[in-house]
């Protein structure tokens with residue numbers, strides 16, 4: 001497990017988490033020094049960071065992959081990887097929700113199970129980590145709190161909040177929506193065949209990018225439905241997640257016998 005997988009909120013742990021990212025990003029800070037002219041004509045120093053692909057950015061770039069992840073599936077992983085590539089991110093931090101605000105009256109799998117499945121699913125990718133900030137914060141999960149926590153933990157980094165376009169479509173119903181644009185750039189990922197039309201929303205210019213991810217034909221809803229009927233979910237979710245679902249009997253509410261397992 002990487003050092004940032006247990007991002008916590010105490011000052012000591014926040015400091016450690018921040019240091020761990022600096023440790024990973026360390027070789028890139030700063031990688032080049034350029035000269036720029038200030039308004040008074042004097043030369044001022046401009047620090048740039050260099051990504052692993054050799055591009056220069058003003059600050060390290062971190063993706064914040066927000067979702068309920070009930071369960072995490074291959075579509076989420078492909079989406080995070082695509083956004084990491086397209087936006088030249090240094091790292092993507094998956095942040096499973098604690099109590100999702102729009103799902104207070106529906107069953108959601110225990111946060112610790114969703115967190116552990118997310119850790120298992122991301123463990124082989126050195127650029128993916130998992131944060132507990134949302135599941136450890138008491139009460140309902142609001143993205144404004146996620147972004148504020150992440151800014152505290154990773155100051156001087158540019159944040160890219162990644163989530164499903166259908167969730168972004170309701171962004172004006174989110175708490176303190178008008179304050180979020182300064183905290184992160186938003187990336188809305190869509191499923192093929194379900195293009196989300198965000199053009200009707202009065203989004204600030206350049207605040208949200210959309211990206212179609214063919215692998216998002218997979219959905220958590222379908223994985224849960226399949227698991228509850230004992231249908232195979234192998235290759236829709238990582239192998240370790242199949243095993244976790246089986247071992248803990250998740251999503252089996254409609255399965256007739258206790259001995260029946262999710263086919264893999």
Ligand code: NAP
Pocket residue numbers: 065066067068069075076079097100101102103141142143144162163164165166167173174175189216218219220221
């Ligand atoms: P959701 O309503 O369960 O999901 C809406 C759609 O987006 C579903 O099709 C879902 O597919 C997809 N999706 C969700 N997360 C995704 C991701 N990371 N990558 C790709 N597709 C994704 O949404 P949710 O999971 O509850 O919330 C998504 C994020 O928005 C969370 O971080 C949540 O905290 C935030 N949010 C904030 C507020 C607020 O601050 N008031 C309100 C709502 C949501 P799958 O089911 O296959 O994932």
